[in-house]
Every structure is written in C-alpha cells, then in structure tokens.
Amino acid sequence: MLTKQADQAYVAGTYGRFDAAMASGQGAVYQDEDGKSYIDFGTGIGVTLFGACDPGWVKAVTDQLNTLGHVSNLYYTAPQAKLAELLCQRTGMKKVFYGNSGAEANECALKVARKYGESTGRNVIVTLRNSFHGRTIATLAATGQDRFHEHFGPFPEGFRVIPANDHDALEAALTAGDVCGILMEMIQGEGGVIPLEPAYVQLAEKLCREHDILLMVDEVQTGNGRTGSLYCYMQYGIQPDVVTTAKGLAGGLPMGACLLGERCQHILGKGDHGSTFGGNPICAAAALNVISRIDDALLEGVKAREAFIRQAMADCPGHQGVTGMGLMLGIATDKPSAEVASACLRDGLMVLTAHEKVRLLPPLNISFEALRQGIDILKKNLS
Numbered sequence: 343m344l345t346k347q348a349d350q351a352y353v354a355g356t357y358g359r360f361d362a363a364m365a366s367g368q369g370a371v372y373q374d375e376d377g378k379s380y381i382d383f384g385t386g387i388g389v390t391l392f393g394a395c396d397p398g399w400v401k402a403v404t405d406q407l408n409t410l411g412h413v414s415n416l417y418y419t420a421p422q423a424k425l426a427e428l429l430c431q432r433t434g435m436k437k438v439f440y441g442n443s444g445a446e447a448n449e450c451a452l453k454v455a456r457k458y459g460e461s462t463g464r465n466v467i468v469t470l471r472n473s474f475h476g477r478t479i480a481t482l483a484a485t486g487q488d489r490f491h492e493h494f495g496p497f498p499e500g501f502r503v504i505p506a507n508d509h510d511a512l513e514a515a516l517t518a519g520d521v522c523g524i525l526m527e528m529i530q531g532e533g534g535v536i537p538l539e540p541a542y543v544q545l546a547e548k549l550c551r552e553h554d555i556l557l558m559v560d561e562v563q564t565g566n567g568r569t570g571s572l573y574c575y576m577q578y579g580i581q582p583d584v585v586t587t588a589k590g591l592a593g594g595l596p597m598g599a600c601l602l603g604e605r606c607q608h609i610l611g612k613g614d615h616g617s618t619f620g621g622n623p624i625c626a627a628a629a630l631n632v633i634s635r636i637d638d639a640l641l642e643g644v645k646a647r648e649a650f651i652r653q654a655m656a657d658c659p660g661h662q663g664v665t666g667m668g669l670m671l672g673i674a675t676d677k678p679s680a681e682v683a684s685a686c687l688r689d690g691l692m693v694l695t696a697h698e699k700v701r702l703l704p705p706l707n708i709s710f711e712a713l714r715q716g717i718d719i720l721k722k723n724l725s
C-alpha cells in the first residue's frame with residue numbers, strides 16, 4: 343500500500359499534510375518516494391538546524407547509541423549533565439529540566455511559576471494574545487489564540503491573556519497582585535512571525551523585577567541560533583528567569599528544555615516534576631553536538647543569509663514585506679499563503695505557513711546557492 347493511502351487509513355487525521363511522501367534527505371535537499379527533489383526552507387518546522395542527516399550530528403547520535411541508550415533519570419548520565427553545563431554557561435541560567443517537546447518545556451515553566459508564587463498566594467500566569475505555547479491542555483490555556491481552544495474546554499484556571507506590545511495592559515496585568523509569571527515568545531512564530539517590540543519586552547523585565555514575577559521566555563521556535571543569537575532574548579538585552587526551548591535543540595530528535603535562572607533555580611525539588619525519556623543520553627548527545635556548534639561564525643552566517651533573503655525579496659511583487667529575525671522569516675503574501683506553499687512544493691521548494699504568511703525556517707548553514715534557487719521558486723509563485 344502506498345504511504346499516503348496507509349497514512350490516510352491508519353494515522354489519526356490531525357495534520358493537513360502536503361501532497362508528498364518524503365523518503366530521504368541530505369543537507370538542504372529532500373527526495374520524495376517518486377525521486378523528486380526539494381530544497382528545504384522548513385527544517386521540519388525549525389528542527390534540523392544543520393540540514394538533514396548532517397554527518398557530525400549523525401556521528402554524535404550513533405556514537406551515543408552504540409555506547410549508552412536509554413537508562414532512565416534514576417541514574418546520572420554524562421551527556422545530559424554536560425549539556426546542562428553548556429546551556430548554563432552559554433546563557434547565565436542555573437539549572438535545566440529536560441522534557442521531550444516544546445509543550446513539555448512550557449508545562450515545566452508553568453509549574454515552576456505556580457510553585458514560585460505559592461508562598462505569596464499568587465498563581466496567575468500572564469500570556470500574550472496571538473501567542474502559541476503548545477497543545478497540551480495547560481499550554482493551550484496559555485496559548486492566546488481562540489482557534490486552538492475550540493472543542494477542548496474546560497481549561498485550567500489561572501491564565502490571563504493580554505494584547506502584545508500594549509504597555510498599559512502589561513502594567514495593569516503585572517501590578518494586579520495575583521501574578522506569579524508571564525510567558526512570552528520574542529517572535530510570535532505560529533502567530534505569523536511577529537517580533538515583540540524591544541521597549542515592551544524591557545518593560546516586562548522591569549515590572550517582573552519590581553513585583554517579583556517570573557519573566558519566562560518561550561524560545562521553542564526562536565531558540566538555538568535560529569534568529570542570529572543563541573537565544574532570541576539575547577537580542578532584546580534582557581535576562582529572563584525561565585527560558586523554554588525545544589525544536590532545534592537536539593537537531594532532529596525529540597527534546598525540550600526548561601532553563602531556570604537565579605531566582606527560581608531551587609523551586610523544583612525531588613518528585614515535583616519528571617519525565618521517563620527527558621534528557622535521555624541519545625537526545626542529549628544530539629543537543630550537545632548542536633549547541634556546541636552554534637558559535638559566532640555560524641550566527642554571523644545566519645545574519646548574512648537573512649540579509650540575502652531580504653535583499654532578494656525587496657523588489658519582488660506579490661508580497662507586503664518580510665518580518666522576523668535571522669532565519670525565522672515571515673512573508674505576507676498577496677495570494678493565500680497555503681496556495682503559495684503548495685505551488686512552491688510542486689516546483690521543488692518546501693516552505694511553511696504561519697497564519698496568513700509564508701514562513702521560512704531554512705537550515706542555518708544552507709548554501710547561498712540553495713538559498714538563491716529556493717528564493718527563485720518562491721518569487722515565481724508569489725504573483
């Protein structure tokens with residue numbers, strides 16, 4: 343039975359898939375089961391940072407697989423300890439909790455905020471309208487987009503959604519006296535690749551300090567070099583109390599992490615949280631490979647590729663501009679974005695959509711030649 347038929351018969355129908363069954367990939371090029379090639383501007387939704395089957399990453403993973411696979415969090419394992427050390431050294435955070443996804447990283451952050459506020463009776467978590475934080479019941483409650491909520495209520499209490507970039511609403515929310523944390527994406531990814539304004543983010547940091555509220559940044563999509571810094575908050579000049587990340591963290595294996603700063607590093611104690619697979623040696627070895635390769639040269643390369651894309655799109659009809667930072671870019675297209683994405687796929691280019699935009703999340707090390715070829719296909723399909 344063909345892949346598509348078997349999938350449609352037996353896999354739960356939660357995904358609106360493109361009409362292609364992918365068979366293999368190398369770097370920024372995938373092949374489908376019919377042997378057709380595609381340039382990849384999607385990295386599996388921001389995951390395969392160094393492209394498909396990157397040799398260094400594959401070696402790190404296979405070496406670990408051949409040494410120690412799963413053993414559980416009942417024992418110390420070197421890859422997760424080394425990774426935590428590296429993440430803390432590179433961010434100034436103090437402790438790391440590992441999960442398996444972005445939603446799990448955010449679930450951990452929500453629990454940390456609740457326990458942080460417990461002694462003062464504060465339990466409200468503020469999030470932003472148009473945000474996306476995951477699809478578990480609690481992370482859906484945190485997500486500020488009603489369309490994701492349909493059918494799944496009731497939701498847990500203690501979430502308050504405010505409009506992004508509205509200073510007065512932020513001040514009113516954070517001075518209400520019942521808030522233990524605020525969770526925000528620096529660039530709203532699923533919401534349409536919309537960066538927060540720096541002055542707003544800096545005000546949030548100030549108010550959080552003044553009112554003993556945890557500033558929690560969701561870097562699930564923006565993190566791990568994607569926007570031109572190791573984590574996007576670094577470009578906003580702030581120091582969050584909690585940083586969550588996943589997607590590109592392990593470069594193609596499931597891993598999420600919740601990084602805890604000075605103020606909340608001791609909040610989670612024995613038995614407060616856990617995960618069978620979280621931080622397993624294989625995913626941790628993959629992430630060690632990824633994080634240790636995100637250096638200044640790579641980040642400069644991300645910015646150079648962003649400049650290349652912006653310049654290539656500047657004089658192109660059929661769109662209303664490019665938003666985002668680094669290699670997390672959104673293009674508001676005149677035609678419906680889903681139509682553009684399907685046409686690109688037909689012509690051999692994989693792109694994503696986000697709301698009404700075409701979204702580009704190419705590999706951080708994609709060659710300029712592949713970038714040029716992909717942009718040519720995109721431009722052709724915009725008008």
Ligand SMILES: Cc1ncc(COP(=O)(O)O)c(C=O)c1O
Pocket residue numbers: 442443444445446448474475476477527531532560561562563588589
């Ligand atoms: C900002 C943000 N947070 C959380 C998530 C959820 O991540 P996951 O699908 O790994 O649970 C996503 C996924 O798109 C995301 O973009």
